[in-house]
Amino acid sequence: MAQMQYSPKQLAAVLLLALASAMIVTAQDTVQEILDAHNTVRANVGVPPLTWDDTVATYADAFAQKRSADCLPIFSPLGHPYGENVFVGTGSEWNMLDAVNLWVSQKQYYDHATNTCSAPSGQSCDAYKQVVWRDTKAIGCQGVVCDGNAGVYIICDYSPPGNVVGQTPY
Numbered sequence: 001m002a003q004m005q006y007s008p009k010q011l012a013a014v015l016l017l018a019l020a021s022a023m024i025v026t027a028q029d030t031v032q033e034i035l036d037a038h039n040t041v042r043a044n045v046g047v048p049p050l051t052w053d054d055t056v057a058t059y060a061d062a063f064a065q066k067r068s069a070d071c072l073p074i075f076s077p078l079g080h081p082y083g084e085n086v087f088v089g090t091g092s093e094w095n096m097l098d099a100v101n102l103w104v105s106q107k108q109y110y111d112h113a114t115n116t117c118s119a120p121s122g123q124s125c126d127a128y129k130q131v132v133w134r135d136t137k138a139i140g141c142q143g144v145v146c147d148g149n150a151g152v153y154i155i156c157d158y159s160p161p162g163n164v165v166g167q168t169p170y
Contacts, residue, residue, distance in 0.1 A: 029096040037100040047134040057140025060157045064142040067153040071146030083161030085127045087154040099154040103127035129169040133162025
């Protein structure tokens with residue numbers, strides 16, 4: 001099979017198209033909207049607001065790009081420096097605010113008094129607890145439309161991480 005040769009101009013166009021399709025998810029939501037969605041929930045439980053961190057966002061972007069090939073609901077490998085929430089939806093109509101709202105909806109299963117979760121089988125409250133974790137200061141998020149329009153992969157990373165065993169989020 002002959003290998004295709006692209007001119008620099010053609011290669012740039014292909015790369016630009018790939019980047020544009022990967023950014024479809026984030027174009028619908030501004031950084032401020034993502035922060036506001038998190039910080040409204042955090043204010044409701046009395047914890048300080050988050051800020052956006054470009055380094056954390058770069059990490060989220062790199063991992064989202066890896067997941068764009070398979071769109072599997074996979075988290076970063078153990079040992080990464082951040083807390084993490086992941087959302088995968090079928091189709092390409094999802095945005096980051098949808099993901100944040102889904103994570104926050106886990107609050108209904110969280111009992112702060114006992115620091116336990118009564119979520120139905122197969123679900124947890126960990127994403128909600130990460131959103132409101134009192135010691136988390138910054139986030140970075142990214143979303144991509146997966147190859148073949150197979151779905152959307154959205155990730156938010158949190159620094160420092162939450163969900164410390166034996167501690168309550170607020």
